[in-house]
Amino acid sequence: MRGSRRPVIVAVAVATAVAIAACSSSSSTSSTSTSSSSSSSSAKVTLTWWNNGNTQPLLGVWQSVAAAFHATHPNVTITVVPIQSDLFTTKMPIALKSDNPPDIFQQWGGGQEATQYTSGKLANLSSLSSSWISELGPAAAGWQVNGAQYGIPYDQHVVGFWYRKDLFAKAGITAPPTTIAQLESDDAKLKAAGFTPIALGGGSRWPDAFYWEYFAVRLCSQSVLQSSIKAVNMTAPCFSQATTDLTAFMGTNPFQGGFNATQAQTGAGSSAGLLANGKAAMELQGDWETSVVPALTSNASILNDLGWFPFPQVPGGAGNPTAVLSGGDGFSCTTGASEPACDEFLQYIDSTPVQEELVQKANVGLPANSSAEAVLTNPALQAAAKAHADAAYDAEYFDIAFPTTAGQALDNALADFFAGKGSNSTIINSVSSSSGH
Amino acid sequence: MARTQSAKAAAGRETISRPAAAGSRSPRQRRGLRKLAELTVLLAPAIVLFVGFVIVPMIFAAWYSLYNWNGFGPLSDFIGLQNYGGVLTGPVFHQAIEHNVIIAVLSVLIQLPVSIGLALLLNRRMRGRTFLRLAVFAPFVLSEATTAVMWYELLQPGGPVDALFKHLGLGGLTHYWLASTTLVLYTVFVVATWKYIGFGVVLLLAGLQGIPSELREAAAIDGATPWQATRRITLPLLGPTVRIWIFLSVIGSLQLFDLVWIMTMGGPANASTTILTYQYINGVERTQFGYGATVSVVLFVISLVFALAYQRYALRRDTEGALTRAVG
Numbered sequence: 001m002r003g004s005r006r007p008v009i010v011a012v013a014v015a016t017a018v019a020i021a022a023c024s025s026s027s028s029t030s031s032t033s034t035s036s037s038s039s040s041s042s043a044k045v046t047l048t049w050w051n052n053g054n055t056q057p058l059l060g061v062w063q064s065v066a067a068a069f070h071a072t073h074p075n076v077t078i079t080v081v082p083i084q085s086d087l088f089t090t091k092m093p094i095a096l097k098s099d100n101p102p103d104i105f106q107q108w109g110g111g112q113e114a115t116q117y118t119s120g121k122l123a124n125l126s127s128l129s130s131s132w133i134s135e136l137g138p139a140a141a142g143w144q145v146n147g148a149q150y151g152i153p154y155d156q157h158v159v160g161f162w163y164r165k166d167l168f169a170k171a172g173i174t175a176p177p178t179t180i181a182q183l184e185s186d187d188a189k190l191k192a193a194g195f196t197p198i199a200l201g202g203g204s205r206w207p208d209a210f211y212w213e214y215f216a217v218r219l220c221s222q223s224v225l226q227s228s229i230k231a232v233n234m235t236a237p238c239f240s241q242a243t244t245d246l247t248a249f250m251g252t253n254p255f256q257g258g259f260n261a262t263q264a265q266t267g268a269g270s271s272a273g274l275l276a277n278g279k280a281a282m283e284l285q286g287d288w289e290t291s292v293v294p295a296l297t298s299n300a301s302i303l304n305d306l307g308w309f310p311f312p313q314v315p316g317g318a319g320n321p322t323a324v325l326s327g328g329d330g331f332s333c334t335t336g337a338s339e340p341a342c343d344e345f346l347q348y349i350d351s352t353p354v355q356e357e358l359v360q361k362a363n364v365g366l367p368a369n370s371s372a373e374a375v376l377t378n379p380a381l382q383a384a385a386k387a388h389a390d391a392a393y394d395a396e397y398f399d400i401a402f403p404t405t406a407g408q409a410l411d412n413a414l415a416d417f418f419a420g421k422g423s424n425s426t427i428i429n430s431v432s433s434s435s436g437h
Numbered sequence: 438m439a440r441t442q443s444a445k446a447a448a449g450r451e452t453i454s455r456p457a458a459a460g461s462r463s464p465r466q467r468r469g470l471r472k473l474a475e476l477t478v479l480l481a482p483a484i485v486l487f488v489g490f491v492i493v494p495m496i497f498a499a500w501y502s503l504y505n506w507n508g509f510g511p512l513s514d515f516i517g518l519q520n521y522g523g524v525l526t527g528p529v530f531h532q533a534i535e536h537n538v539i540i541a542v543l544s545v546l547i548q549l550p551v552s553i554g555l556a557l558l559l560n561r562r563m564r565g566r567t568f569l570r571l572a573v574f575a576p577f578v579l580s581e582a583t584t585a586v587m588w589y590e591l592l593q594p595g596g597p598v599d600a601l602f603k604h605l606g607l608g609g610l611t612h613y614w615l616a617s618t619t620l621v622l623y624t625v626f627v628v629a630t631w632k633y634i635g636f637g638v639v640l641l642l643a644g645l646q647g648i649p650s651e652l653r654e655a656a657a658i659d660g661a662t663p664w665q666a667t668r669r670i671t672l673p674l675l676g677p678t679v680r681i682w683i684f685l686s687v688i689g690s691l692q693l694f695d696l697v698w699i700m701t702m703g704g705p706a707n708a709s710t711t712i713l714t715y716q717y718i719n720g721v722e723r724t725q726f727g728y729g730a731t732v733s734v735v736l737f738v739i740s741l742v743f744a745l746a747y748q749r750y751a752l753r754r755d756t757e758g759a760l761t762r763a764v765g
Binding site for chain 2: 089096116202203204257259260262263267269404405409416419421
């Protein structure tokens with residue numbers, strides 16, 4: 001789940017989900033939005049804003065952003081409703097079915113957005129945003145449905161290998177690997193030096209998927225990748241080859257023992273915690289890693305110990321070697337919202353000052369507006385940003401790119417495969433059938 | 438019963454001998470009205486809550502289960518019983534049911550004897566009894582989420598549990614408690630036992646308090662050994678409590694979710710999946726709400742059938758007297 005990719009303690013949140021859902025739904029229904037007819041600049045407008053900034057520092061940043069927008073647009077009041085990420089899965093269908101959905105809500109784009117689009121409640125922001133959306137570059141395309149902009153990103157994420165420079169040095173590795181063969185030989189060196197080469201949060205399921213998806217991104221050509229995602233069909237041979245290559249890679253035992261039960265971000269025993277505490281040398285993760293690891297270790301200079309390199313090249317791959325697996329966070333407006341105000345607010349969030357604030361204070365990773373990348377100071381994060389900027393194309397995480405049902409089925413099939421159950425056919429068929437049941 | 442009838446007869450005679458004045462109500466009518474008012478006031482809130490939060494959602498679930506519905510837009514794709522076919526023939530659902538049954542059976546076979554033993558022990562007068570009772574009951578007070586997070590950390594590879602085994606010279610017994618597909622279900626059961634044993638003990642202690650001490654004393658005078666007194670007097674009289682505990686335990690096992698979800702999410706590879714984690718993964722995460730509703734209906738039917746059968750065959754003896762008294 002993309003929700004788990006935020007540094008939150010998902011585990012505890014699950015159990016309190018019902019209570020929180022009850023509280024936040026009552027607060028959202030009590031805050032009424034004005035009708036779309038009151039779009040003239042003088043009319044008072046209230047926008048209810050559901051976002052996943054339920055923990056600091058993002059919580060505080062969003063509140064100050066809403067207040068600052070109100071200061072310059074006195075007729076627009078933003079009601080901030082922070083909601084834990086995972087709850088959007090259950091809350092959005094109900095909200096979009098009701099007559100009173102939030103005016104602005106968290107949007108991860110892709111197939112999930114396309115699924116929500118069928119509710120008929122998502123506002124088409126294409127014409128309103130046409131004057132400024134180009135500032136975001138190709139990233140905004142991930143928030144389109146049928147070529148129209150139904151959501152707008154505020155940050156971008158890119159997946160790659162985070163590694164401990166100190167452990168690499170101790171194992172005698174002088175430069176990060178650029179091919180799978182080099183990665184495997186580096187794994188052997190790390191093992192010989194007494195370190196776990198790679199930490200994997202298999203208990204959270206979605207980190208498993210990154211491996212198979214990256215093999216597929218390297219092996220499939222861009223056109224095959226795009227048409228397969230669109231058709232929700234993975235029968236092209238390159239996907240099966242990805243399973244074959246992944247199987248060979250897993251055969252070298254690069255991960256920590258018991259990785260099937262390791263969570264991605266919760267506690268020092270999580271995969272991010274193993275990296276943070278020097279128990280593992282690498283982790284394949286998104287750029288949010290820099291916001292996750294500092295909380296999991298007492299090492300105050302942990303961010304200086306981390307380096308970043310892109311997923312290595314795979315021999316015989318038809319994909320462009322610079323392509324990256326990526327995604328991001330964004331927002332959608334609903335049809336009941338005052339559209340100019342809603343669009344202006346999303347434009348404000350993507351303006352350079354707010355983008356810089358998000359990077360510096362909220363550690364959101366890479367800004368959606370590349371003009372704010374100048375404030376990225378961490379060299380590892382800069383390397384990730386550069387790889388993203390130089391990428392020939394982006395491949396969105398498959399679980400988001402596919403419609404939700406198929407994407408989640410793929411994540412489960414891959415997690416089962418990592419746990420030794422299932423085969424290439426269970427992975428390939430997971431998206432096109434309900435065999436996962 | 439007889440007393441009630443004679444009272445009614447007396448009331449009848451009264452009515453005949455002294456007809457009520459027009460417009461006023463007879464004492465019998467007044468009593469009836471008062472009873473009605475009492476029942477309304479006392480039962481209405483419960484009925485409203487029960488209908489609103491149990492009956493109505495159940496009807497909705499049954500209705501949704503007939504549709505292919507992703508949660509967005511209207512219910513338009515009616516597919517009849519197709520979801521039921523999918524659920525009932527799905528191999529992972531069979532696995533989930535098997536896991537729930539294993540947990541329920543292990544609960545009765547292991548938790549029950551342990552609970553009875555602890556309850557008998559803690560029922561004796563001894564030094565530190567209050568503290569021991571508290572210690573046994575404390576885990577039950579923790580929320581399932583807290584329990585799950587705590588044990589998840591304790592069971593990490595190389596974590597405190599493994600360290601304890603090594604310290605005791607039992608390093609060979611360390612395992613990937615949560616990552617092994619063969620062990621994980623039993624690990625979850627041990628954690629559930631740790632959490633719920635206190636509840637069983639408190640319930641059984643309450644049951645033990647209800648057994649008059651004179652019975653054991655009389656048996657002792659007749660020459661019964663303490664074991665004989667326990668075997669022939671205490672345990673049989675504890676029967677109603679044990680039967681209620683089994684009922685609660687089995688229903689609890691069928692509804693197992695929080696502990697499993699937080700510790701393993703039903704994994705690895707469905708090795709610890711339960712009916713409800715199956716429902717969450719296939720219904721909520723995959724936004725197949727019609728399918729998820731179908732799983733709820735199936736779980737409801739399983740629970741209902743068990744509850745009715747258990748009432749009919751096991752609890753009837755215990756509840757018969759209580760119900761007769763309440764009605765009469």
